[in-house]
Amino acid sequence: xxxxxxxxxxxxxxxxxxxxxxxxxxxxxxxxxxxxxxxxxxxxxxxxxxxxxxxxxxxxxxxxxxxxxxxxxxxxxxxxxxxxxxxxxxxxxxxxxxxxxxxxxxxxxxxxxxxxxxxxxxxxxxxxxxxxxxxxxxxxxxxxxxxxxxxxxxxxxxxxxxxxxxxxxxxxxxxxxxxxxxx
Amino acid sequence: xxxxxxxxxxxxxxxxxxxxxxxxxxxxxxxxxxxxxxxxxxxxxxxxxxxxxxxxxxxxxxxxxxxxxxxxxxxxxxxxxxxxxxxxxxxxxxxxxxxxxxxxxxxxxxxxxxxxxxxxxxxxxxxxxxxxxxxxxxxxxxxxxxxxxxxxxxxxxxxxxxxxxxxxxxxxxxxxxxxxxxx
DNA sequence: CAACATATGGGGTGCCCCTCCGTTTTGTCG
DNA sequence: CGACAAAACGGAGGGGCACCCCATATGTTG
Numbered sequence: 001x002x003x004x005x006x007x008x009x010x011x012x013x014x015x016x017x018x019x020x021x022x023x024x025x026x027x028x029x030x031x032x033x034x035x036x037x038x039x040x041x042x043x044x045x046x047x048x049x050x051x052x053x054x055x056x057x058x059x060x061x062x063x064x065x066x067x068x069x070x071x072x073x074x075x076x077x078x079x080x081x082x083x084x085x086x087x088x089x090x091x092x093x094x095x096x097x098x099x100x101x102x103x104x105x106x107x108x109x110x111x112x113x114x115x116x117x118x119x120x121x122x123x124x125x126x127x128x129x130x131x132x133x134x135x136x137x138x139x140x141x142x143x144x145x146x147x148x149x150x151x152x153x154x155x156x157x158x159x160x161x162x163x164x165x166x167x168x169x170x171x172x173x174x175x176x177x178x179x180x181x182x183x
Numbered sequence: 184x185x186x187x188x189x190x191x192x193x194x195x196x197x198x199x200x201x202x203x204x205x206x207x208x209x210x211x212x213x214x215x216x217x218x219x220x221x222x223x224x225x226x227x228x229x230x231x232x233x234x235x236x237x238x239x240x241x242x243x244x245x246x247x248x249x250x251x252x253x254x255x256x257x258x259x260x261x262x263x264x265x266x267x268x269x270x271x272x273x274x275x276x277x278x279x280x281x282x283x284x285x286x287x288x289x290x291x292x293x294x295x296x297x298x299x300x301x302x303x304x305x306x307x308x309x310x311x312x313x314x315x316x317x318x319x320x321x322x323x324x325x326x327x328x329x330x331x332x333x334x335x336x337x338x339x340x341x342x343x344x345x346x347x348x349x350x351x352x353x354x355x356x357x358x359x360x361x362x363x364x365x366x
Numbered sequence: 367c368a369a370c371a372t373a374t375g376g377g378g379t380g381c382c383c384c385t386c387c388g389t390t391t392t393g394t395c396g
Numbered sequence: 397c398g399a400c401a402a403a404a405c406g407g408a409g410g411g412g413c414a415c416c417c418c419a420t421a422t423g424t425t426g
Contacts, residue, residue, distance in 0.1 A: 010392060010403060038382065047406035052384060111345060143364040151352075151359055154345060158356070162294060162341035169334075173341070176334050180363025181326040193372060193423055221413060230375035235415060 017054055019044040024065050032164070033062060033108035062109040063122055069106065070122040073099060077129035086142035089133045093156060093174060096126065100160035101170035107161035114157065127153055200237055202227040207248050215347070216245060216291035245292040246305055252289065253305040256282060260312035269325035272316045276339060276357060279309065283343035284353035290344035297340065310336055 009017075023043035027035045037058065041051040055061035076095060080088040100107045106122075113123025127149070134149040155177055163170040192200075206227035210218045220241065224234040238244035259278060263271040283290045289305075296306025310332070317332040338360055346353040 012391065013404065016405085036382065037384090041406095048383080049385070049406055050404075053404075058383095141366060144362075144366050147359065147364050151356055152364075154352070155342070155356055155360065158341040158345035159338070161345065162337060169337070173334055173338055176330065177338065177360035178364050179327075180365075181330050181335075181361050182363075183324060183327050195423070196373065199374085219413065220415090224375095231414080232375055232416070233373080236373080241414095 013054075016044070016046050016050055020046065020051055020054055020061075021064055024061055028062070028065055028105040030104070033058075033105035035105075037061075059109065059112050059116070062105060063113070063120075066103070066106055066109055066122050069099065069103060070125050074125050074129055077133060081132060081136060085133075085137040085140035089137040089143065090178065092129065092133050093152065093178070094171060096130075097156055097160055097170050097174045098167050100156065101163060101165065101167040104165065107157060107164055111157045111161055114154065196237075199227070199229050199233055203229065203234055203237055203244075204247055207244055211245070211248055211288040213287070216241075216288035218288075220244075242292065242295050242299070245288060246296070246303075249286070249289050249292055249305050252282065252286060253308050257308050257312055260316060264315060264319060268316075268320040268323035272320040272326070273361065275312065275316050276335065276361070277354060279313075280339055280343055280353050280357045281350050283339065284346055284348065284350040287348065290340060290347055294340045294344055297337065 020040065023040045024035075027040055027043060037051055038048050040061075041048040044051070051061075055064070073096060077092055080092050082088075100110065110123050110126060113121035114127075118124060130153045131149040134143070134147065134152060137143045138145055138147070156174065159173045159177070160170050163173065203223065207218075207223045210223055210226060220234055221231050223244075224231040227234070234244075238247070256279060260275055263275050265271075283293065293306045293309060296304035297310075301307060313336045314332040317326070317330065317335060320326045321328055321330070339357065342356045342360070343353050346356065
């Protein structure tokens, strides 16, 4: 899972890994991305050294916590790629915004992933989906050709981080940005 | 200054206040809004208790650090209110974005001020200017009437916080948001 | 210049991240 | 099955931070 090598992990390693992820998911949902790592270890019933051995950084832990949520988003993007290019893109951005605004810690994790380039981060997965849908819309001339997927994604990440826990506001800001200010 | 009562402060109080602000300005510019308060106290040559006595919270310190910058912005908004409503608003948002993206810690401070309503925060000053320019543009039908000054400001704060230290990207995201994505 | 309000800062508390290293658990192989 | 090595664990400790207490020092004022 975390280990890229196919080395089979010991059973206690797997057990603790799951306990840590469960505790982390609960506490991140309650306290956000800056939750105390020691509290996660305590809740999981393991020493803090074990947590740090399993997850070399806070970001690495968050990446695994949000893996499933991001995977669902990725599948949703694939569905949307079958329909109308414009509404597909808009729906994607809306659903991404709702998911991020609803999920404490996810905006912070996505933004953090944007700064450390790697292929398997949550940010990279979401980015790939965004690139695909923007390209489709662009080719269909449904959006201005100079609109960049990365800019659009940064905008969504910025908005959701600024409005964490308030999906209506996040959506309102998104549609303002998509429509512009002109009459 | 910080004290709402008109009690005249002792001379050493004023001296230490200035030293703290100078040290804070330098370190915030270097490290951003989450700089260590103890380091600021050390640099200023005072005990950490003194820093906490002068500034009851990190936010209170940041508010004073950025007071001058925000005051300059406020005056600039007044100038812009004399010209064309549409370009005035756009210039205001652009200049605000540039200032915030250039000034480490300012985006975080503005966003934090948005959550704790008070009349004398940096956020409140910037907000007042934004309300005025948006109203002018709205009355002149230069923008859609449902565009809210608060949403626009939140958008700028979100963008500058997400792109701290990178004014070109911040400006690109701003103009994307102002123009929308449609052809 | 004395007395008093005001301000200071060293040191303490509690929390946090992270790592070291002696101990325990696990899987395997004779 | 029992012993052994590799793998994993966790308590403890170093270093850092925010914030507070209280004995001390310092302006100010009459």
